[in-house]
Amino acid sequence: xxxxxxxxxxxGMLFFTGxxxxxxxxxxxxxxxxxxxxxxxxxxxxxxxxYSEVTDVGMATPCxxxxxxxxTTIDVPDNAITTxxxxxxxxxxxxxxxxxxxxxxxxxxxxKPPAASDFAxxxxxxxxxxxxxxxxSTAWLDRIExxxxxxxxxxxxxxxxVVDIPYDPNASQPYTTSITDxxxxxxxxxxxxxxxxxxxxxxxNAFSVNSSEIHVxxxxxxxxxxxxxxxxxx
Numbered sequence: 001x002x003x004x005x006x007x008x009x010x011x012g013m014l015f016f017t018g019x020x021x022x023x024x025x026x027x028x029x030x031x032x033x034x035x036x037x038x039x040x041x042x043x044x045x046x047x048x049x050x051y052s053e054v055t056d057v058g059m060a061t062p063c064x065x066x067x068x069x070x071x072t073t074i075d076v077p078d079n080a081i082t083t084x085x086x087x088x089x090x091x092x093x094x095x096x097x098x099x100x101x102x103x104x105x106x107x108x109x110x111x112k113p114p115a116a117s118d119f120a121x122x123x124x125x126x127x128x129x130x131x132x133x134x135x136x137s138t139a140w141l142d143r144i145e146x147x148x149x150x151x152x153x154x155x156x157x158x159x160x161x162v163v164d165i166p167y168d169p170n171a172s173q174p175y176t177t178s179i180t181d182x183x184x185x186x187x188x189x190x191x192x193x194x195x196x197x198x199x200x201x202x203x204x205n206a207f208s209v210n211s212s213e214i215h216v217x218x219x220x221x222x223x224x225x226x227x228x229x230x231x232x233x234x
Contacts, residue, residue, distance in 0.1 A: 022075035022076060022077055022078060023075070023076045023077075023078050023108075023110055023204050024073050024074075024075060024076075025073065025074055025075075025076050025108065026071065026072075026073055027071070027072055027073070027074055027106075028069060028070070028071050028072075029042060029069065029070045029071075029072075029086070029088065030063060030067055030068065030069045030070075031067065031068055031088050031101060032066050032067050032068075033066075033068060033090055034066060035090075036092060037059075037090035037091060037092055037098075038059065038091065038092050038093060039056060039057070039058045039059055039090070039091050040056075040057050040058070040059070040060055040068065040070075040088055040089065040090050040091070041054050041055065041056050041057065041088065041089045041091065041097070042054070042055050042057055042070065042072075042086060042087075042088050043086065043087050043088070043089070043100070044074070044084055044085070044086050045084070045085050046082070046083070046084060046085070047085065048085050048103060048105070049085070049103065050085075051085070051087065055072070057070045076108045076110065077110070078110050078112075078204075078206075079110060079111060079112045079206070080110060080111060081107065081108070081109045081110075081111055082107065082108050082110070083105055083106070083107040083108075084105065084106055084108075085103055085104070085105045086103065086104050086105065086106075087100040087101050087102070087103045087104070088100070088101040089101065108204075109203055110203060110204045110206050111203075111206065112199075112206045112207065112208055112209075113140050113143065113144050113197045113198075113199055113206065113207070113208045114137055114140060114197070114208055115195075115196075115197065115208045115209050115210065115211045115212075116134040116135065116136050116147065116195045116197055116208070116211045117134065117135045117136070117137075117211070117212075118133070118134055118135040118174065119132070119133075119134040119193075119194075119195050119211040119212055119214055120132065120133050120134070120214060121133075121193055121214045121216045122216065123181065123216055123217065123218045123219065124178070125219070125220075127178070128180065128181050129178045129179060129180055129181055130178065130179050130181055130191075130216055130218070131176065131177075131178045132149065132176060132177050132178070132179075132193070132195075133174040133175065133176045134147075134174060134175055134195055134211065135173055135174050135175075136173065136175060136197070140197075141167065141169070142169070143199060143203075144167050144197055144198065144199055144200075145166070145167060145198050145199055145200040146164050146165055146166045146167055146197075146198050147164070147165045147167070147175075147195050147196065147197055147198070148161060148163075148164050148165070148195070148196045148197075148198060148207075149161075149162040149163050149164075149165065149177070149179070149193060149194075149195055150162060150193065150194050150195075150196065150210075151191055151192065151193050152191070152192045152193075153190075153191065153192070154192065155192050155213065155215070156192075156213070157192075157194075159192075159194060159210075162179060162193075163177070163179055165177045181218055181220075183218050183220060184220070185220045186220060186221060186222060187220060187221060188217065188218065188219045188220070188221060189217075189218040189220070190215065190216075190217060190218075191215075191216045191218060192213055192214070192215055192216075193213065193214050193216060194210040194211050194212075194213050194214075195210070195211040196208055196209075196210055196211070
């Protein structure tokens with residue numbers, strides 16, 4: 001059985017935890033075949049023409065009158081750029097196997113972005129807002145989607161989300177954002193913030209480690225009168 005198969009690959013497409021070893025990716029294969037196979041095998045590897053894994057998918061699922069499909073999940077390494085290569089074969093009675101189909105490949109880029117640097121925040125009493133600023137690597141700016149701001153009542157967390165800040169290619173460094181303060185009037189409040197960088201969904205929303213933690217003192221106590229003086233005394 002020497003007839004070649006035509007093969008097509010369609011690939012589909014955490015919070016403060018450590019990097020996962022692998023990312024589950026849904027992959028769909030499709031191919032045409034027209035001469036009485038009793039089953040198919042899909043080969044996979046990390047080098048072109050060098051296949052380290054093989055899966056017997058049996059007769060697979062007919063998608064159309066002449067096309068077969070197979071859905072599966074593969075583990076792609078996290079925090080890396082990974083290319084995988086795939087090819088299919090058909091087999092018949094007596095386990096006679098065809099040559100390989102054409103080869104298809106897919107590259108996944110799940111590299112985690114670096115953390116923001118020079119993260120700073122101050123309480124702006126006149127605006128009742130907290131103003132933040134940070135610097136980001138220019139080599140990464142076109143590869144990220146947003147920053148996310150998190151807050152804690154205690155140093156070191158646990159942190160809860162505050163706001164997402166989309167990357168604006170027209171903005172200049174240092175990047176800035178402000179949030180309205182909602183802490184009670186008449187008291188001093190201590191808050192701890194970190195900033196996390198995210199990549200787009202096609203990059204598995206890969207996110208950086210936390211920025212350096214900053215401590216913001218929010219002083220909303222009533223200020224005392226000043227320059228108090230006696231104007232008139234009888």
